[in-house]
Amino acid sequence: MAHEKLEKQLGLWDVYAIATGAMFSSGFFLLPGIAAAITGPSVFIAYFVSGLLVLPTMFSVAELATAMPKAGGTYYIIDRSLGPVMGTVGGYGSWLALVLKSAFALIGMGAYISIFVELPIVPVAVVLTIAFGVLNIVGAKETTALQKVLVAALISIMTFYIAQGLFSVFSADFFEVTRNQFTPLFIDGATGFWATVGMVFVSYAGLTKVASVAEEVRNPDRNIPWGMFLSIMSAIFVYVAGVFIMVSVLDPAEFREDLTPVATAGEAFMSWLPGETGIILVVIAAVAAFASTGNAGIMSASRYPLAMARDKLIDNRFSKIGSMGTPVIAIIATVFLMIFFLVAFNVAQVAKLASAFQLLLFGLLNLAVIVMRESKIEEYDPGFNSPFYPWIQIAGMILSAILILEMGLLSILFTLVVSIFSIGWFYYYAYGKIDREGAIFHVTARLGKRKDQGLEREMRGILREKGLREEDPYEHVVASAAVIDEPNKNLSYKTIIKQASDIFAERLDMDREFLVDNFCKAQDMGTIPLGNSAVINHIRVDEDCQPQMVLVRIPESIKVSTEGFDVLDEDQTGDVENLRAMIFLVSSSEHSSQHLRLIAHLAEMIDAKHFIERWKSAENESELREILLRDERFINITIRENNRTKELIGKKIMELDLPGESLITILKRNGNIKIPHGYTVLEDGDEISIIGEVEDIEKVKEWRKTDDK
Template identity: 90%
Template sequence: MEHEKLEKQLGLWDVYAIATGAMFSSGFFLLPGIAAAETGPSVFIAYLVSGLLVLPTMFSVAELATAMPKAGGTYYIIDRSLGPVMGTVGGYGSWLALVLKSAFALIGMGAYISIFIEVPIVPVAIVLTVVFGLLNIVGAKETTALQKVLVAALISIMTFYIAQGLFSVFSVDFFEVTRTQFTPLFINGATGFWATVGMVFVSYAGLTKVASVAEEVRNPDRNIPWGMFLSIMSAIFVYVAGVFIMVSVLDPTEFRQDLTPVATAGEAFMSWLPGDMGILLVVIAAVAAFASTGNAGIMSASRYPLAMARDKLIDKWFSKIGTMGTPVIAIIATVFLMIFFLVAFDVAEVAKLASAFQLMLFALLNLAVIVMRESKIEEYDPGFNSPFYPWIQIAGMILSAVLILEMGLLSIIFTVVVSIFSVGWFYYYAYGKIDREGAIFHVTARLGKRKDYGLEREMRGILREKGLREEDPYEQVVAQAEVIDEPTDKLSYTTIIKQASDILAKRLKMEEQQLVDDFCKAQDLGTIPLGNNTVINHIRVEKDCDPQMVLVRIPESITVSTEGYEVLDEDETGEVENLCAMIFLVSSSENSSQHLRIIAHLAEMIGSRHFIERWNSASNESELREILLRDERFINITITKQNSTRELIGKKIMEVDLPGESLITILKRNGDIKIPHGSTVIEENDQLSIIGDIEDIEVIKEWRKSVEN
């Protein structure tokens, strides 16, 4: 099912801003004093331990989000791994928990504003909800632009705050401070300490919410893991150092009763600033923290109903993308739900109940990694692989279960109620409308159960959307591909396979008949995509080799049955006539993921609107290759004595100084194609095909333009 796609507008610092903004609010500006009442001065250690304990889930989410960068984050991942019933639980629960946390953040923002300006807190929170909602409708880039400003202000002020605080602590007798303020370190022993770890653990929960906007992230394989890693490091530093300062400078008894400990501590060591400048900076930082949590919360939360509507779990209107490229209906629904909670409930109390549900989601996300890996789905191709698999995922699940027990009975009851409602909704509304079953059926397939083949097709679609990785040799493979372009009406499917196998056998130093047999078997296995008058016939061989390709242009009509084939276009079934193009690809079975990425990109190129028109009208072999190449990474140069290219005549390939890591992949001489080697000597009238990075090819294009003039 095709859906309107969200535009990829977000880079590394957008990811960082969303993840960081989702973590800083009540966990730092309200919670430290309450947490200190449980464990005493060791509260700063509890924040450190909690930050480290969230790492297993961070690693799991980074892997899953790079493999499945789709809107809906937690919901989408759980649905595709554990099935739609658990997906419904994850979708509704994540949406509800994030809405509550965002509403609570805006209540906190109103409370800090009221320190300087007497304002009614709930009405201010409602106005802020509407404002952030409108900003989210305008566009994701505009939303994250504000988010980056808020996070930059927060981190800048907190860095100054921490620097001043540490200077104050270490400028006096440090050992005396330690003796008076940190003794006893644990006031309630190990029980109180671990209870505090569970209490503050949820402060880091916002880190994983960035997965819900993964569909809008450019280069998710790089930007999602790095953004999350930088964010958690920033959060741990600010939390631990900031709380350490509070413990050091505040009276222990007063600290444990203080709901604005950051401001109180700031007054103690920033009194040298003029007037109320110290407390004003803290209030600005707090407002920025709460605003960034609320803003990022609306953005992330709205992607859950969007993803659920795409999957027919709720009404399709929630999946509508507005003219600004944002999910308008989903954002409006999220804003109205936040306003409802602000008006009808004590948001602070209800938000606490959602903590156990967030921990349950953490456990499911760790389980999802195990399910996806053990499913052995070839198309599962994460750009980041969690270390220490599966032990770190098992530890994450056990940790979540232990911390859920620390949340109290009401939180557990809240989690059970939401889960029961979600399961009931699935069987009432969605059962019978969907046919997917999740990757867990691939795990049970190893025990003789059925697979969910629809998931494999969907994962292939994700590979197409993600595109190639920098290390994938796509351009080199296409540029070096041999072309069969014979104007004959006696071609048959079998004849073409034999011709292509003969070429590939010479390149791979394999038996031709083995390749013929493998290509013929590929049809029976359903591994030949069809569509747009094109066939891609691809196999993997048990040999350490570079990928090799043959392109075939068919001048006359060939009819091929699609029975048993994997189709690019669901509308093209039965007999495909006027087959104009065939592409043969052979890769090593040791590079299975790379093989699939190359196929996915070929499918993307073949699916373009004017592909077959350009293919049929190409005047020579070079133009056929260029159709499959990304234009900005490829260039042809003809060597002639009539311009400055004559300087290359007589030079060996290894002696040609090309910018960056550009590579001469094909040398065409007297109509023959040659694969150039370092010792190959360039002659007059040679045509060189060069591939490289975009900026390097631009340099060569400028040079070619100058020599031709």
Template identity: 65%
Template sequence: MPKLKKSDKLKKELNLFDVYAIATGAMFSSGFFLLPGIAAAETGPSVFLAYLVSGLLILPTMFSVAELSTALPRAGGTYYIIDRSLGPLMGSIGGFGSWLALVLKSAFALIGMGAYIALFYDINITVVAIGLTIAFGMLNIVGAKETTTLQKVLVAALITIMFGYLVEGIGYLLSMDILGITEEQFTPFFTKGASGFFATVGMVFVSYAGLTKVASIAEEVKDPDRNIPLGMFLSVLSAITVYVLGVYLMVAVLEPEAFRQDLTPVATAGEVFMDWLPGDVGLILIVIAAIAAFASTGNAGIMSASRYPMAMARDSLFEPRFAKLGRFNTPQNSILATVGLMIFFLLAFNVASVAKLASAFQLLLFALLNLGVIVMRESKIEEYDPGFNAPWYPWLQIAGMVLSFVLIFEMGILSILFTVAVSAFSVGWYYYYAHSEIDRQGAIFHIHARLGEKQDSGLEHEMRGILREKGLREEDPYEEVVARSMVIDDLEPNTTYREIIRMASSRLAVRVNLDQSEMFDSFCNINQSGLIPMGRGVALNHLRVEKDISSEMVLVRMKEGITMDTDHFEQLSQSAEDPSQKVRAFIFLISSEKHSSSHLRILAHLAEMIDNKHFMDRWLAAEDEGALREIMLRDERFINLTVTTDDMTAKMIGKKIKDIELPGKSLVAILKRDNDIIIPHGNTEIHENDELSIIGDSEDIDEVRRLKRGGN
């Protein structure tokens, strides 16, 4: 399994609004500014309802992508997710198909942008589209933040104008005879019956397809557990609102036959109820919104599409040069390849026709993504730890798969043949180029393992790396665990590793009320199975038990160190290549099986901390037990206070813990009195010279420091 170097990782620069802007920008273009009239020809006035149904039908895939993206936040989202869940063969299909479909959609969007510009200027639309492709490509090379800055401006302009458009249109309708308009414009409601309506649902469904493309930039999103699902939800809510209300207005104000032949229905409807604006201002605003929509789709499309060859190159499915980052820390070669492919399609094909063929392939990808959730959950990989869990599992995913295949057959034989051709090319490429170089199998082999077959252990290691990058969650009791940890220091030089395990087991057994000998045997057995991480002179010994206990920790320092064979350890540091290593720090963590996910995140955070090249220097230089604990804590969320009569802590003397007032949600995690460690409770009384270890949010800890200094 390829290990991603820090130099090849994309920066986490994208926030919630960036995610919203990319997802929203990837949806609005032809689906709103071109398609409504064409769709109305298939079903009549019920076309606005078709948009609503399509928006609801995208939800299973949206929820599945949100779960998978928070568990696997890597560039090339759809490809990466399918590869890691279903294996590299299916990953190749997902990668090439996603790249091709998004390239075609982006090129089509820029053709549409050129067409709207042509309303005011006599230009060659293809030449304009090529120029825009190059411009957006250069912007993408300069940086993701710069790209999303433009994206936010475009989406903000689009949503603002569309909001005004909807308000004006609804106001116009309310000033008229609603019942009369409904009877005249919406009858008959279904012009071609149920079959025509559902065919239209399939036609407009692809208007929402861009929503899932946000997964391809998941690696660059800050706090992906929150920002990806929330950004996608806000985006689809905006899209459904604008699509449904906007198309409803078009049906209500336009003459039916004219509407069904209109390729610019948004502008035509706007002329009806925005005629109070002077001159062509109303039309100009709508054209600006259309251009912003097409531009945002093209811009977001290039950004998202370029992550697919990059991700495939990382995994040896594509040329390695496409995985490299340029001087601006962006996948320069991958962006150039994406731009080049777009220009080729613009010059060689009728992009509008080919882009429509790619819609069936997008539906196939939706089916695979829903299947991916089922495979990842049923694989029982402990490191699979999504920040968002799709509801109603597995029925929602099954519904998403069935729906995708039903809609594929609604797309027609040419779209199906296009999907088969791209899939066949991808399979051929995999066996020709990559099959002999790849040894991973995907999470689906973990399901095979439950049936007695082999599994892909490299995937677990890769996902542990993802856990390290994502960090802790608010609910993880890391600070409490470290603050009350037990410390063993000043060991004799000839102390053996087994003796260290025995000492740690004896202390933990008392704390969690378990049998010491059984715990000792369990620690030894886990060590022999090769599941103990080691790196930079530290070994992380961890154990989970069936009993419902709070997580506990023992920190062991041995300054002289023990030279240990690394064969039975998982190496944390990329530079750790020696068959032996001198270990000076041993960390023992025990948790309940009921809190397995939290245990893994704490373990991953510990691994991230000790992999710092300065960790061991700080560890060896620590003066006492308190200093050793502080090294393991995030400084901004922890403080040690000694209660004395000389400062503001004097008012705590004689009070019970529950009666003292600490800022925010900060709390006393541990109390040290006369060299004895006390786990405090609400009724624990504070004495003079007690040492309090207080943990909390960074702002709360800053306030505690100010109180310690006298409130200044």
């Protein structure tokens, strides 16, 4: 089923701003004093340990989000890995937990605003919810633009705050401060310390919420892991250094009862600033932190109903994309749910109950990595691979279980209630409407049981949406592809396979019959129909070789069957597919993921408007290749005596000073194709095909402009 796509508008700093903004709010501006009451001065160590403990889940989410960059993040990942029942639990639970966290953040924002302006907190929070909801409807780019401003203000003020605080601490008698403020370091031993670690751990939970907007991230393979890594490093630094300063400058007894410890500590060491400048800066930082959490929360939370509606788990109207390119109904539903909780409940207490559910999701995300890898789905192609697999995922699951037990009975009961409701909803509303299973069925398939073929198709679609990686040699493969421009209208598919195999056998120094047999076997399994009257037949070989491609243009009237006939019958042409383009691809089994990305990108190029018209009207082999190339990275140049290119005549290719990393891939001389080598000497009349980066090709185009003069 086709769905409306969200635009890819978000870059690295957008990802950083969303992840960072989702972490800073009550965890820093309200929680430190409460946490210190349990463990004492060691509270800053608890924040550090909690930051380290979130790393397994961060690595897991970074891998999963780069493999499956789709709206819904946690929900989508759990659904596709563990199946739709667990996906429903993850979807409803993630949506509810993030709505509560965001509502709680806006309560905190209202509380800090009331320091200077006497206003009722709940109505202020409701107004802020509506304002951020409207901004989210306007557009993701506009939402993250505000997010970047808020996070920039927060980080800037916190950097100044920490610098001033550390200067104050270390300019005093450090050993005296340590003796007075940090003794005893633990007031309730290991029990109190680990209970505090569990309490503050959820301060970092917002880090993973960036996965819910992964579909809108440009170059997710790079931007998601880097954005998360930079964000967690920033958060650990600010949390640990900031709480260390609070412990150092505040009276221990007062600190443990203080609900605004950041402001109180700031007053202690920023008194040199005129008037109330110090406290104003802290309030600005707090408001920015709470606002960024609320803003990012609405943006991330709204993608859960969007993704669930796409999968028929809730009403399809939630999946509608508005004229601004945002899921309007899903955003409105999220805003109304937040307002309901703000008006009807004590949000602070209910938000705490959701912490255990966050930890359950963390455990499931770590399990999802194991399931996806062990499923052996070839199309599972993450741009980031979690280190130390599977031990780091096992550690993440064990830690989640331990910390859940630290959250208390009420939090565990809340998690059970949400889970039972979600499972009940699935069987009441969605059971029988959906026909898919998770990757876990691929794991059982290895034990002789069934697997979900639909997931492989969906993952291929994701590969296509993600596009190529920088290291993929797509341009080189297409630019150097051999071309069969077949004029014979009475040819069989077996004849085409033989012609293509002859070319591959020469280029790869492989046995022709081996290639023919493998292409025939691949045909029996079904070619990949790319649409637009084109198909691809592809194989992978055990040899370590560079990918090679053969392009075939077929006469207009021929019909070639792509399934259901014996390809060994040389007289059979079939009458199923009216094909004009056939593409053969051979690559090494050692690079299976790259092989699949090349196929996915071919599909993207062939889906382009007017592809088949351009293919039919191409005048020569070079034009056929150009149709499949990204125009800005490819150019054909003819060497002539009467223009600038005459400087190339008589030179070896290895002697040429081509712009940047550009490369000559094909040389056509006297109508014959030659594979260029470093010692190939260029001659007058040679036609060369050059690929390279966009800026390099722009420089080469100057040669063609000269040709036209």
